[in-house]
Amino acid sequence: MIRFRPVAGHRGGWLSSRVLWLGALVALVLVGAACGSKKTTTSTPQAGGTTAASDPYGVIRIKKGQAIDIGDSAVLSGSNAVLGEEQQNAVKLAVEQKGAIKGFSVNVVPGDDGCGDAAAASAVANRFVSDASMAGVIGTTCSSGMLAALPIYNKVHMVAISPSATSGKLPQQGFDVFFRTAWNDDNQGPAQAKYVKDVLKAAKVAVLHDDSAYGQGLAAAFVKGYQDSSHQVVSNDQITANAPDYSSFIARIKAKNPDFIYYAGFFPDSATLLRQMHQAGLSVPFLSGDGSYDPGLIQKAGKDAEGAYVTRLTGGTGPQTKAFDSAYQSKYGNVNGAFIAFAWDGANILLNSIDKVAQVDSQTGDLLIGRKALRDAVAATSYDGATGKISFLKDGDREPSGLKLEVAKVENGKFVVVTQ
Amino acid sequence: MEVWVQQVVNGLAIGGLYAMIAVGYSMVYGVLQMINFAHGDIFMLGGFAGYLTISSLNHTAFGQDARFAVIGLALLAGMVAAPLAAVIVERVAYRPLRNAPRLAPLISAIGVSIFLENLVLRLDGGQPRYYESIFPRGGLVISGVHIAWGQIFIVSGAILMMLFLQGFIRFTRQGKAIRAVAEDQKVAALMGVNVDQAIVVTFIVGAALAGVAGVMWGLQFNQVDHYMGFVPGIKAFTAAVLGGIGSIPGAMLGGFFLGLAETLAVQALPKGFTNYQDVVAFTLLIVFLVLRPGGMLGEHLAKRA
Amino acid sequence: MPLLSLEQLVSGYGQIVAVKGINVTVEEGEIVTLVGNNGAGKTTTLRTISALIRARSGSIRFREERIERLPPHRIVQLGIAHVPEGRGIFARLSVRENLEMGAFSRAGDHLDDILDRVFTLFPRLKERHGQAGGTLSGGEQQMLAIGRALMARPTLLLLDEPSMGLSPILVETIFATVQDINRQGTTILLVEQNALMALQVAHRGYVIESGRIVTEAPAHALLADPAVRKAYLGEE
Numbered sequence: 002m003i004r005f006r007p008v009a010g011h012r013g014g015w016l017s018s019r020v021l022w023l024g025a026l027v028a029l030v031l032v033g034a035a036c037g038s039k040k041t042t043t044s045t046p047q048a049g050g051t052t053a054a055s056d057p058y059g060v061i062r063i064k065k066g067q068a069i070d071i072g073d074s075a076v077l078s079g080s081n082a083v084l085g086e087e088q089q090n091a092v093k094l095a096v097e098q099k100g101a102i103k104g105f106s107v108n109v110v111p112g113d114d115g116c117g118d119a120a121a122a123s124a125v126a127n128r129f130v131s132d133a134s135m136a137g138v139i140g141t142t143c144s145s146g147m148l149a150a151l152p153i154y155n156k157v158h159m160v161a162i163s164p165s166a167t168s169g170k171l172p173q174q175g176f177d178v179f180f181r182t183a184w185n186d187d188n189q190g191p192a193q194a195k196y197v198k199d200v201l202k203a204a205k206v207a208v209l210h211d212d213s214a215y216g217q218g219l220a221a222a223f224v225k226g227y228q229d230s231s232h233q234v235v236s237n238d239q240i241t242a243n244a245p246d247y248s249s250f251i252a253r254i255k256a257k258n259p260d261f262i263y264y265a266g267f268f269p270d271s272a273t274l275l276r277q278m279h280q281a282g283l284s285v286p287f288l289s290g291d292g293s294y295d296p297g298l299i300q301k302a303g304k305d306a307e308g309a310y311v312t313r314l315t316g317g318t319g320p321q322t323k324a325f326d327s328a329y330q331s332k333y334g335n336v337n338g339a340f341i342a343f344a345w346d347g348a349n350i351l352l353n354s355i356d357k358v359a360q361v362d363s364q365t366g367d368l369l370i371g372r373k374a375l376r377d378a379v380a381a382t383s384y385d386g387a388t389g390k391i392s393f394l395k396d397g398d399r400e401p402s403g404l405k406l407e408v409a410k411v412e413n414g415k416f417v418v419v420t421q
Numbered sequence: 422m423e424v425w426v427q428q429v430v431n432g433l434a435i436g437g438l439y440a441m442i443a444v445g446y447s448m449v450y451g452v453l454q455m456i457n458f459a460h461g462d463i464f465m466l467g468g469f470a471g472y473l474t475i476s477s478l479n480h481t482a483f484g485q486d487a488r489f490a491v492i493g494l495a496l497l498a499g500m501v502a503a504p505l506a507a508v509i510v511e512r513v514a515y516r517p518l519r520n521a522p523r524l525a526p527l528i529s530a531i532g533v534s535i536f537l538e539n540l541v542l543r544l545d546g547g548q549p550r551y552y553e554s555i556f557p558r559g560g561l562v563i564s565g566v567h568i569a570w571g572q573i574f575i576v577s578g579a580i581l582m583m584l585f586l587q588g589f590i591r592f593t594r595q596g597k598a599i600r601a602v603a604e605d606q607k608v609a610a611l612m613g614v615n616v617d618q619a620i621v622v623t624f625i626v627g628a629a630l631a632g633v634a635g636v637m638w639g640l641q642f643n644q645v646d647h648y649m650g651f652v653p654g655i656k657a658f659t660a661a662v663l664g665g666i667g668s669i670p671g672a673m674l675g676g677f678f679l680g681l682a683e684t685l686a687v688q689a690l691p692k693g694f695t696n697y698q699d700v701v702a703f704t705l706l707i708v709f710l711v712l713r714p715g716g717m718l719g720e721h722l723a724k725r726a
Numbered sequence: 727m728p729l730l731s732l733e734q735l736v737s738g739y740g741q742i743v744a745v746k747g748i749n750v751t752v753e754e755g756e757i758v759t760l761v762g763n764n765g766a767g768k769t770t771t772l773r774t775i776s777a778l779i780r781a782r783s784g785s786i787r788f789r790e791e792r793i794e795r796l797p798p799h800r801i802v803q804l805g806i807a808h809v810p811e812g813r814g815i816f817a818r819l820s821v822r823e824n825l826e827m828g829a830f831s832r833a834g835d836h837l838d839d840i841l842d843r844v845f846t847l848f849p850r851l852k853e854r855h856g857q858a859g860g861t862l863s864g865g866e867q868q869m870l871a872i873g874r875a876l877m878a879r880p881t882l883l884l885l886d887e888p889s890m891g892l893s894p895i896l897v898e899t900i901f902a903t904v905q906d907i908n909r910q911g912t913t914i915l916l917v918e919q920n921a922l923m924a925l926q927v928a929h930r931g932y933v934i935e936s937g938r939i940v941t942e943a944p945a946h947a948l949l950a951d952p953a954v955r956k957a958y959l960g961e962e
């Protein structure tokens with residue numbers, strides 16, 4: 002399929018083919034180098050070392066005086082860049098608050114994964130796994146990127162904790178390095194459906210999604226929960242993500258006389274849809290999920306955002322919610338993005354787990370982090386974070402108990418939470 | 422029926438923007454037989470110039486009082502900034518390669534494109550910028566068909582600029598010079614045409630239209646970012662080929678045709694395939710070109726190529 | 727003082743030196759012809775005068791002024807019009823538009839009387855004024871090319887093989903017209919492979935071989951020169 006503008010605003014189309022070619026070239030060079038010299042990439046266990054030194058997945062060795070790297074794979078350019086920036090801010094905040102780990106400072110390495118761009122997410126993953134000081138990764142931002150990046154992280158057993166990749170497909174991939182602090186869309190879709198039926202009382206919904214792993218999965222979950230004898234899905238279409246003009250899609254669904262528009266996708270496209278719905282005189286309520294729950298929606302759509310609904314899942318407030326909110330707010334301002342707190346929680350889980358398993362080599366003074374030990378520590382997490390209590394299921398998904406749907410409505414240029 | 426009319430309106434609006442960008446591809450190809458791959462990025466710079474104008478004026482007393490003046494100034498900014506960039510690009514990246522093998526300027530153009538995208542990325546960050554909602558909302562409703570003011574503005578603006586351009590090319594001295602250079606640079610020089618100057622004017626005219634299109638794009642679709650030129654650039658280039666590259670009316674026709682094709686495709690496609698609109702549009706293009714390789718109005722090209 | 731003089735002019739393309747230090751003068755009012763075989767350097771000489779190619783060394787003077795560094799459009803403005811080899815008709819422009827392009831260097835001039843003059847010289851062009859240049863016959867195109875050059879009201883007209891590809895009768899007509907033009911006051915530098923015709927209309931002639939002038943003489947003397955007759959007029 003010709004995809005002239007993939008989900009990632011930045012690296013689509015030919016640029017991603019440029020990246021591909023470059024990647025292929027780099028891969029060739031690397032293969033050549035690997036054949037030429039028998040250099041091992043992961044450190045071998047040290048004789049007479051600590052327990053971490055005999056980790057079955059290998060050991061990350063941070064030389065004395067150097068920093069522990071943690072990767073931040075996020076969308077940093079293009080339409081969705083706000084999401085990545087928020088993620089990065091939250092990760093940096095957590096790292097600052099944590100301070101040094103066993104005398105080793107922590108360094109955040111950013112990588113622009115372009116949201117839905119498989120090539121960009123893979124490129125970032127390849128860069129991260131070749132960094133010998135990298136302990137683990139926060140990211141990716143979007144589900145499509147995670148699908149592409151997971152096999153790469155898995156190969157070297159590098160933990161990747163996504164704050165916002167919510168697709169139902171991800172835990173099914175069977176990679177034990179995968180974790181997420183966000184909840185599965187399979188929880189959100191049905192909850193949205195229930196709200197649209199019971200509270201907003203819509204009977205004829207037009208469904209749109211952006212054909213990304215996230216959009217597809219969430220829309221399917223919504224449709225499944227919504228459709229019954231008295232609730233009809235009058236149309237279910239996919240749009241081309243990040244396109245400027247959806248007027249033709251809107252004309253198409255308007256002809257079906259829906260009394261409600263549901264969209265599964267990210268905020269920039271929600272904004273475009275809202276603006277052009279207005280232009281086309283289609284004035285029915287609009288609801289979208291956590292991908293659209295970002296102030297960027299209001300910024301981009303302006304007045305046309307008024308009355309729109311967005312939703313996200315919350316685990317209620319945790320003991321740290323207030324502290325985090327005020328810390329983030331005082332540093333970066335607005336804390337309204339759906340996934341900011343999830344990124345902060347994810348970073349804290351990663352940092353705490355490193356803290357738990359890292360050991361200082363008594364002979365060299367280097368820091369040793371066993372890869373399996375770290376993974377297991379993350380898997381065993383029980384953490385009271387800003388987004389509530391966090392523990393992980395076997396497949397890396399976040400344990401869903403106590404989950405609630407939060408619905409916000411745009412009123413006077415602000416998200417106002419309308420659920421309790 | 423009504424929905425099809427609505428789709429035609431939608432298609433003409435986006436097509437008008439493609440048409441305005443396409444002209445630049447076609448004109449430059451006409452005089453240099455070169456595909457100016459950086460043209461989409463020149464369009465992007467126009468969009469940014471408009472953004473800067475609007476965001477800096479909109480909150481002043483003047484901006485509050487005279488919204489239409491602000492829109493006018495934004496369009497003017499696009500019309501000035503884009504040609505300025507195009508002139509520099511031509512001088513630095515294309516002119517030194519005028520007598521080099523054909524591939525060289527093409528590669529140079531791709532380089533310029535990457536350069537401009539990354540320049541804006543570095544200067545402005547990867548965040549998209551949103552035009553403030555300055556353009557009048559709403560529009561006309563004619564028996565159920567909604568025509569937004571923005572759409573009316575784009576289509577009439579595109580047609581008006583095309584008419585101006587046709588007049589310029591047909592009747593002015595510079596226009597004649599450009600036509601002569603497009604036919605034969607050497608002979609044009611023998612007629613007393615300053616070939617370098619005619620080429621620069623060609624870039625200026627094409628970039629002016631693209632710059633205005635960039636501002637209109639921002640006004641209509643609200644967002645500009647460093648990468649916004651890529652897809653419209655490809656589409657406008659396609660439109661230029663479709664219309665018969667080298668032909669200005671062809672570029673315009675091709676732009677509207679492509680806009681209509683991708684819009685009507687959304688209406689015509691079955692459920693589950695609506696985002697195949699580009700596939701449909703480009704399949705049409707391929708079929709069309711197989712049947713009529715010179716494009717709609719490009720019968721002379723086949724002879725020359 | 728000659729109208730045009732080339733001194734030690736060297737010119738060529740990349741590695742190829744096609745004109746190897748020639749000296750040529752053209753006096754006001756003359757028809758001077760440059761004859762020579764294929765590849766001798768005739769076209770290159772004219773292109774260098776018009777600045778389509780840069781002179782490598784030597785000088786070109788027009789009315790005493792050095793012009794070899796000027797760009798082509800300035801040369802036309804000085805009054806040198808060039809009918810290029812192969813005619814160079816703008817195929818997509820109409821006959822009339824082609825002629826108007828010829829007057830491009832004379833911005834602001836009224837074109838009517840000069841157009842009349844061209845149409846009197848070439849009535850055929852008047853009949854076909856709306857037709858696209860590319861659709862004219864070879865002979866008509868040659869007329870158009872010459873007519874177009876005249877539109878610039880040149881002092882000096884450079885003609886590159888006006889006889890090429892034309893029927894003998896048409897060649898006669900064209901050369902008669904060339905003489906007409908000259909009589910009306912335009913100096914002409916005529917490049918030809920058809921040495922017989924060229925020498926019949928010219929006042930003086932140069933013979934060029936492999937980029938060098940080998941003979942220079944009044945036209946009638948060259949016509950009588952046995953060596954020239956043998957080499958260029960096909961006599962045994």
Ligand SMILES: Nc1ncnc2c1ncn2[C@@H]1O[C@H](COP(=O)(O)OP(=O)(O)OP(=O)(O)O)[C@@H](O)[C@H]1O
Pocket residue numbers: 739742744762763764765766767768769770771811919
């Ligand atoms: N564009 C060019 N590039 C390289 N070499 C060229 C070019 N044009 C001409 N030449 C070479 O320069 C030399 C002189 O060519 P020129 O065209 O001046 O000859 P001519 O006397 O006009 O011949 P003809 O009577 O066949 O037109 C020839 O050897 C030719 O091959």
Ligand SMILES: [Mg+2]
Pocket residue numbers: 768769770811
């Ligand atoms: Mg010649």
